[in-house]
Structures are given as structure tokens and as C-alpha cells.
Amino acid sequence: MVILKDLPAEELFLPGHRHCSGCGASMAARMALKASGKEVVVTNATGCLEVASTIYPYSSWMVPWVHTAFENAAATASGIEAAFKAMARRGGRSRVPPIISFAGDGGTFDIGMQSLSGALERGHHMLYICYDNEAYMNTGIQRSGSTPHGAATTTSHAGTKLPGKPEWKKDLIGISISHGIEYAATASVAYWNDYMTKVKKALEVKGPSVIHVLAPCPRGWRHEPADTVKIARLATQTLYFPIYEFERGAYRLNVKVPNPLPVEDFLRTQGRFSHLFKPEFSSEIQKIQDWVNANWARILNLCGETKT
Amino acid sequence: MQKIVGLTGDEAVAYAAKQSSVDVVAAYPITPQTVIVEQFAQYVANGEVHTEFVCVESEHSALSACIGASLTGARVFTATASQGLALMHEMLYIASSLRCPIVMAVANRALSAPINIYADHSDMMGSRDSGWIQVYAEDAQEAYDWTLQAFDIAEKDNVMLPVSVNLDGFTISHSMEGISVLEDDAARKFLPPRPISYIVDPDRPITIGAGNNPEYYFEFKRQQEDALRRSSKAVLETARKFGAISGRKYGVLDTYGLEDADVAMVGLGSCMGTVIEAARRLRKKGAKVGAIKLWLYRPFPERELLRTLEGLKSLVVLDRSCSFGAPNGALCSDILSTLYSTNLKLKISNVIYGLGGRDMTVPMIEAIYRRALRQKKQPLKRDVRFVGVRE
Numbered sequence A: 001m002v003i004l005k006d007l008p009a010e011e012l013f014l015p016g017h018r019h020c021s022g023c024g025a026s027m028a029a030r031m032a033l034k035a036s037g038k039e040v041v042v043t044n045a046t047g048c049l050e051v052a053s054t055i056y057p058y059s060s061w062m063v064p065w066v067h068t069a070f071e072n073a074a075a076t077a078s079g080i081e082a083a084f085k086a087m088a089r090r091g092g093r094s095r096v097p098p099i100i101s102f103a104g105d106g107g108t109f110d111i112g113m114q115s116l117s118g119a120l121e122r123g124h125h126m127l128y129i130c131y132d133n134e135a136y137m138n139t140g141i142q143r144s145g146s147t148p149h150g151a152a153t154t155t156s157h158a159g160t161k162l163p164g165k166p167e168w169k170k171d172l173i174g175i176s177i178s179h180g181i182e183y184a185a186t187a188s189v190a191y192w193n194d195y196m197t198k199v200k201k202a203l204e205v206k207g208p209s210v211i212h213v214l215a216p217c218p219r220g221w222r223h224e225p226a227d228t229v230k231i232a233r234l235a236t237q238t239l240y241f242p243i244y245e246f247e248r249g250a251y252r253l254n255v256k257v258p259n260p261l262p263v264e265d266f267l268r269t270q271g272r273f274s275h276l277f278k279p280e281f282s283s284e285i286q287k288i289q290d291w292v293n294a295n296w297a298r299i300l301n302l303c304g305e306t307k308t
Numbered sequence B: 001m002q003k004i005v006g007l008t009g010d011e012a013v014a015y016a017a018k019q020s021s022v023d024v025v026a027a028y029p030i031t032p033q034t035v036i037v038e039q040f041a042q043y044v045a046n047g048e049v050h051t052e053f054v055c056v057e058s059e060h061s062a063l064s065a066c067i068g069a070s071l072t073g074a075r076v077f078t079a080t081a082s083q084g085l086a087l088m089h090e091m092l093y094i095a096s097s098l099r100c101p102i103v104m105a106v107a108n109r110a111l112s113a114p115i116n117i118y119a120d121h122s123d124m125m126g127s128r129d130s131g132w133i134q135v136y137a138e139d140a141q142e143a144y145d146w147t148l149q150a151f152d153i154a155e156k157d158n159v160m161l162p163v164s165v166n167l168d169g170f171t172i173s174h175s176m177e178g179i180s181v182l183e184d185d186a187a188r189k190f191l192p193p194r195p196i197s198y199i200v201d202p203d204r205p206i207t208i209g210a211g212n213n214p215e216y217y218f219e220f221k222r223q224q225e226d227a228l229r230r231s232s233k234a235v236l237e238t239a240r241k242f243g244a245i246s247g248r249k250y251g252v253l254d255t256y257g258l259e260d261a262d263v264a265m266v267g268l269g270s271c272m273g274t275v276i277e278a279a280r281r282l283r284k285k286g287a288k289v290g291a292i293k294l295w296l297y298r299p300f301p302e303r304e305l306l307r308t309l310e311g312l313k314s315l316v317v318l319d320r321s322c323s324f325g326a327p328n329g330a331l332c333s334d335i336l337s338t339l340y341s342t343n344l345k346l347k348i349s350n351v352i353y354g355l356g357g358r359d360m361t362v363p364m365i366e367a368i369y370r371r372a373l374r375q376k377k378q379p380l381k382r383d384v385r386f387v388g389v390r391e
């Protein structure tokens, strides 16, 4: 496990960017680069991370960074990897630098799913990091395939009839693993050493790897900027966002939760769920708790844990 | 020394790509382009090229991967057509705006619906403003020659723009011709590998594709437009260099019979061979007709075109696509606006032909010439006709 004194003082994701205070996505980027070091190439999907870190002529990125479009961070990375390989064959650098692709949940679960799937199937050597703030934040908080059931967004309002988003979150790790890749993991900005250890590990894998990192968004989730890490931790402590990894066929639960809190404690901290506490939608909280329980049981089972 | 080999247009393009020291090919199958990537994959399988072949899951990803590779510093080739080009549309602009010297063969094909796999120019015309240099081949020989030349044009320091080499689906892509190909050594001398130089480079990190607000975006676009306009000079330079080793003369356009012509026809692609044949037959009977074949469509070769128009009384513009709801076909609109600022007075008529692979025959073209020869003055209303269609 990475410990604080192992971390380089050098920043590869510089301050001065335009991310909101308390932004989880920018924390996820900064931590990943501290773990990777500077011998790395980054591709970035359109979204908050891209927009707020590189408003010309400024850039926060002290590593080579390429943004082309929204749905293709993985495809762009494929081309970069291919170029390094081919140029090596005719006298270029012999080492292909590790490639990290960053994309939001919209750029991953939805519009970028095909490009990600193609890249995973082809087996490029790349680490794909989905920073999950559970909605399209850059365009103003619209629902994505990752937005949880019951969350209000600007395209899944909490109305008089509908309790926010009716559908449930996709299983990104399950989808990724089913491509036959060697390494995939969830992570959270609240568990920095677990996350950074995973970045290091993923970069050592031959072929593609995926990290799905929970990155709260104070604007979209409607909480105080100072509470980002606290809420991210609650997501895990309420079993809403389990932290586990898959490595060459074996699952491991990285953050055990001996005394889980009810999911209500997580929901209550955020404005996007406030309507669930009104009498007309009160049954929704139980539905979410049921989903959480079932998901947790499934993951415990995968990880070979009986109970935590 | 050159040898003559029997190749279809698609095979000729693949052969040229093989001789171009291409580092990365990322492509997706679509008729009538597929043979190009299949053939190239065969070269890869046999170890005849050093190329990294990325067999992507869509055209959008094909061009995205090409952009990533080109930005890194690789020489990059791809090919597509029709729906595939349409799916790439978003990335076409990004390739040119990020100044990626990618070469892409487009085996021109109609756009759906109804789905149709045969030739017309709707695909590339729908992307004509995407900032790519666009050349059109008349036959498989030209498709081979332009593919080799395209890399040389694209990668020039003062160009750095993508090039599309257009060849009509089936008419060129699937028709076997005897083609003069360069020896590998000669091709390599004409087009050495792209110098090894990394743009995406951990030792010199830069940010590519940063967000842009109103303060800077406009300047980027202005520079891009300047670069595209300047590139017509590069096309001529490359053509001279290529002529010296191949003996085949290229430029931005070619003419036939213009010395004394009253009426000329101008167009793009494979139909121009038929046009020249029709003109030849009519000239034998004493009709003063000629033809202008545009090799280069973007940047539009205004100056060279105007020079060819002097002395003409009438010009028929052939468009193989329909700009729905526009006053004219795309090429005709370009020519009309080029002419507007001059004092050349000639009658202009526009013919839309050949959509979805409909044949344009010598007798049809002769009839168009005859009509133009008969016409005394420009009608007041626009003169756009669909030829070869049941109306």
C-alpha cells in the first residue's frame, strides 16, 4: 500500500485550474499522476476534467495530454499506443510509455462505452480511469447510465410523480471484466492510498486495465464543497459504493466495512436525494437499501468473503 | 523503372499505402472501401510492412485512433466510404484542426437512405468544409499516384493537414486496370519514412486539444484556413516532384481541348474519363468542346480554374451529389462564387448526375454538350438539371 511519505512532492496536475472547490474529479486526476509519475501519456474525454484543467492558454497538465472528443478517450489512446509501437520498429523510443485515459461517467458508461469496449477487446496497454460523479456535470447535471436510482438531475427531475431517476446504475466493473482483462478495480477519492496503489498496480499490468473511482461533485450532488471526501467515505461505509478489485481471475475486497451504516445516512447528505425524504417517496429509500444489500452480497460472494 | 501490374482501384491504393512506410493504420470495413483494408491487413500478416494495424470497432474510433497516432508523430493511413465517413464527421474536423497529416482514401459511395453501395460524391461533399485537402482520382492509376503524393503534401511543415484521396466506388475501387507502379526504392526515395520526432512526448510534455473560449478560438480557425489555402502550392510542388520520378504529370486540374473550345464541362472523378471520350467524339465532328477535370477540390483551385475559363462561352458543371435545397450542386456553387468577382461572362449550367451509381454514358454527355452549344443566352432562372433520372 502506498504511504504518504512515498509520494512525490512534485505536482503533475497543477493548481490554478477552474475546477469547483471540492471537485472530486480533479482530486482523482491529481492522485493518479502522483502514483504514475511523469513517464506517462494522458488522454482525456470531453467533460469537466478536460474543460476546467485546460482553458487555453493555460494547462494543469505536466505530462503529455491529448483531448480530441467526448466518446473516444480509449480509441485515441489506442492510436497513441500503436504509434509508439510502430515507431519503435523503425528506430524510435523503445519504451512505450504507459497511457492513462480519463473519462467521466457519461464518457464511459454511455457515449464512450463502445470505444472503451473496443479498446479493452483489442488489449492495448492502457489504464482507463472513469471518474464517476454520477451525472453529466459539465453540461449541467444530466442523468447518465451511472446516476443512481432516485437521484434528481436536470433530465431526471424529482417531480410530483417521478422520484428522480427511475433506473439503476450500470455495473462498469462487471462489463469491463467480461472483456477478459487482467485488472479492474473500484476506488474512491476518500481512500487515497488504496486508489493510488491501484493506479500503480494497474500500470504494471500487461494490456488494458480499468479503475472506476468515485468522485463526488458538490454542485451536482448538492453538498458543501468541504464535504466531498466525507461523503465519498460515507458511500463506502453505507455499502453504496464497495471498494474491491479484480486481479487475474481473483476478486478482493479492499475496504472492509465491519459496521455498515444505513444508506439513508449517505442519501441524507445530498440535495439530489432530498425529495426521497418526503412522505410520497419514502418507499424509495427502502428500494435503494435493498439494491445496496443485494449488490453488497454479490460482491462479498465474488470476493469470497462471508461477512464484514 | 516501373512495372505494370493489374490492380483494382482499392488494391492500387493499398499498394501505394504499403510503399508509403505507414506506421499506423486504423480502419473499419465498409463497401466499397473494404478491399483496401483487407489487402493492407494481408501485408501486415505477411510481415511486408512494419505497420501497427489497429482493427477498431467503428469509423469514429478509426479516425480517433488515427488522430492519436498522428499526434504522436506516426505516419497514418485509413480508408472509408459513405456511412463510415458520415460516422467520422465529428472527428474529421478534429483531425484537421489538430493539424494531423493523416491520409484517408474515400471510396465514394452514396449516403443512406435508401441504403445504396454505389458511387456518388454525397459522402465527401457532406464533409467538404471539414478542413481536409480533397483530391479526386479519375481511375485506379490516379488513385495510386495520389495516395503516394498525399503523404508528401500532408506532412509538409507548412501544411500539416489531412488529405482525402477520393475514388469512385466500384467504377474505380473495383475495376481492374493495368497500373504503372513505382519500384519500392523509387517510392521510398520520393517518400521517405516520416522523420522520427515525437509530439506526444513524456520528455517534453505539451497539452493538445485544450478548451478554447472566444478570446482565442477564432485565431486558430483563421490560421487553419490560411494553411489550407496555402496547401495548393504544396500540391503543385509535390506534383512536380512526383512527375520527375514517375513521368506522370499532375497538378490541381487537367484540361482537354480548351485551346479552341466554346463549351466545356467541368467535374470530378471517374466520370471525367467518359466526358473526355464524348468530347473527343464531338470534336471529330467539328464541335468546339472541351473538359476540365479537377483533381483538387479543397482548397478550391480558383486561380487555376479561372485561367482555364478564359475564352469559353459556356460551362457545364457536373455535380455527383445533391445539395438538398441549395441553389446549385456543391461544385457549381463554388464555381459561381469564384466567377462572381471576375468579369468573365460565360453561361453556366449545372447537371446533377449519377446518384447512387446511376451510369453516365457517352451519349448522355454528348447530349449535354449539344444542348450547351445550342444555348444562346443564360436563362434568367437557375439552370440546374437532373440528368439520367426518371422524372
Ligand SMILES: Cc1ncc(C[n+]2csc(CCOP(=O)(O)OP(=O)(O)O)c2C)c(N)n1
Pocket: A025, A046, A047, A048, A049, A070, A071, A103, A104, A105, A106, A107, A108, A133, A135, A136, A137, A138, A139, A144
Ligand atoms: C458528441 C458529443 N455529445 C455531447 C457533448 C456535450 N457534452 C460535453 S461534456 C458532456 C457531459 C460529460 O459528462 P461526464 O462524462 O459524466 O463528465 P463530467 O462532465 O461529469 O466530468 C456532454 C454531454 C459533446 N461534447 N460531444
